[in-house]
Amino acid sequence: MEQALESRGAAPPHIFVTDELATRPPRRDNPRLENLALQELVASLKDAQEDVLPRFVDIAMGLTGGVAAGLSLFEADGGAGLFRWRHLRGALAAFENATTPRDHSPCGVTLDQNRPVLARHAERFYGWIAAANIEMPEVLLVPLRVGDGAPAGTLWIVSDKEGHFDSGDARVASELAGFVSVALHLAGVRRSLEDAVAQQEILIREMSHRVKNLFAVAEGLVRISARGSETKAEMAESLIGRFHALAGAHSLIRPGFSADAHSAKVSDLGSVLSTIVRPHERTSGPPRFVMEGPAIALGEHAVTGIALVFHELATNAAKHGALKAEGGKVAIRWDVKDDALAIAWDESGSSAAIAPTEGGFGSKLLNDTITRQFAGRLEQDWRASGLKVDFRIPLQRLAD
Secondary structure: OOOOOOOOOOOOOOOOOHHHHHHOOOOOHHHHHHHHHHHHHHHHHHHHHHHHHHHHHHHHHHHOOOOEEEEEEEEEOOOOOEEEEEEEOOOOOOHOOOOOOOOOOOOHHHHOOOOOOEOOHHHHOOOOHOOOOOOOOEEEEEEEEEEOOOEEEEEEEOOOOOOOHHHHHHHHHHHHHHHHHHHHHHHHHHHHHHHHHHHHHHHHHHHHHHHHHHHHHHHHHHHHHHHOOOOHHHHHHHHHHHHHHHHHHHHOOOOOOOOOOOHHHHOOHHHHHHHHHHHHHHOOOOOOOOEEOOOOOOHHHHHHHHHHHHHHHHHHHEEEEEHHHOEEEEEEEEEEEEEEEEEEEEEOOOOOOOOOOOOHHHHHHHHHHHHHHHHOOEEEEEEOOOOEEEEEEHHHHOOH
């Protein structure tokens, strides 16, 4: 249906004869039929919204006595856009889903003028109509707009003879089009509200799930910290630091709006690590941490484990390792190898790093998290310059 355009100028006056509508008195006015038609459209909107547009075309063609009718629905395609013919009735039904140009068509003129338009033998000016062997002695077009006035398309009704449409037909078609425009807008608003409510319910379920997980983690931290601390003050200090690490990491989680309550993701591993080590970074001077690696997406459970592990490493480095020295530094590098994440924590710059007591909470947390939660493995090497740890974690365990 869409053809090369041989002319883009304004149509000659004998093609668009809209002014003649004012001189043609109504011949088919029937308020009772019009009221019944509106009632039918209201019923369609209530019971089966997908039937509103086709019934609108049927009713408009019946009330105006046309031989063909349909909708040209506007589609923006990055340029001027195009019209797609939908819900065609009568003699032109075979052209369902055809496309026609926006800027060279009677429908485009109708939207530009934003009023009912009457065209006579439009095929004599628009070559793409003639090329499809369509004859239009008269076509009445009315604009369709939705919501804030954005163009939705046009309703068009074709007659098989000149002089057929009158001012009453233009009024009836315009009133029906106005009703349908409002109905479509309201239906769109209702769908938007329903979608918003559904997303809110998903978010509530997801947040409830996340809070339960955090309480479980917090309970475990309290129990183990109590066993590994000699005083209440020591226990409080360690717990506060670990809770802050968890809070910082979980602030990066974005809710995923889907039916899956486990769909939350963070931007990447680097974002979590930067948040965890930030309290140990200098406010001025050369950085103490160097981090290098590709973006690695993490699931909610993975965030918890990674946050706790690297919080422990940073805390131990500040208490016992390289960060205890003025010139101490830590390099954190990671990469993907054979469907696994390889992470290296490498401290340097100290000459008197001392390994903490073996079997303490930090060592247990590292081992339990990496081997049990992530089904991975780790190797630790305490040197005078600081700790070196190599982790290997299967990628699929990071998605949880």
